[in-house]
Amino acid sequence: xxxxxxxxxxxxxxxxxxxxxxxxxxxxxxxxxxxxxxxxxxxxxxxxxxxxxxxxxxxxxxxxxxxxxxxxxxxxxxxxxxxxxxxxxxxxxxxxxxxxxxxxxxxxxxxxxxxxxxxxxxxxxxxxxxxxxxxxxx
Numbered sequence: 502x503x504x505x506x507x508x509x510x511x512x513x514x515x516x517x518x519x520x521x522x523x524x525x526x527x528x529x530x531x532x533x534x535x536x537x538x539x540x541x542x543x544x545x546x547x548x549x550x551x552x553x554x555x556x557x558x559x560x561x562x563x564x565x566x567x568x569x570x571x572x573x574x575x576x577x578x579x580x581x582x583x584x585x586x587x588x589x590x591x592x593x594x595x596x597x598x599x600x601x602x603x604x605x606x607x608x609x610x611x612x613x614x615x616x617x618x619x620x621x622x623x624x625x626x627x628x629x630x631x632x633x634x635x636x637x638x639x
Contacts, residue, residue, distance in 0.1 A: 527614040535592035538585040545582035583628055588621035 523529070548570070555566035569575050595613045598604045604613060633639040 527618075528610050531592065531595075531614045531617055535589060535596075538589040538592070541581070541585040542589055545578075545585060548578065548582070580625070580629065584621055584625040587624040587628075588617065591617045591620050591624075 552566055552570060555563045570579060595604075595617055598613065604610065630639060
């Protein structure tokens with residue numbers, strides 16, 4: 502019979518792997534970027550709302566806000582917002598595919614992850630080229 506004063510022997514429990522042993526895979530990076538673009542969309546949507554409120558307020562205030570957004574830093578923010586919107590949309594479509602129970606094999610996961618990156622850059626470029634052509638700047 503075991504002595505009541507002795508603690509029972511414990512078996513070593515498995516330790517969860519630390520982040521330092523993982524090499525970043527494209528699907529891991531896309532998961533993080535999807536969350537970051539979601540956060541960025543909150544702030545970008547506030548800018549869009551500010552622009553719309555300025556348009557409803559009057560021509561003077563709209564000219565002020567529009568002037569800020571048409572500066573180089575403003576255009577870079579709008580470019581980033583466009584990319585975040587496209588990237589988050591394509592990431593959501595990727596998740597929708599996974600919600601149907603499809604696309605879980607590694608080759609499909611990698612294909613969808615790379616497709617999200619390439620597709621978001623391509624859609625962003627197409628939107629901006631189309632907008633610049635409409636304005637007669639291209």
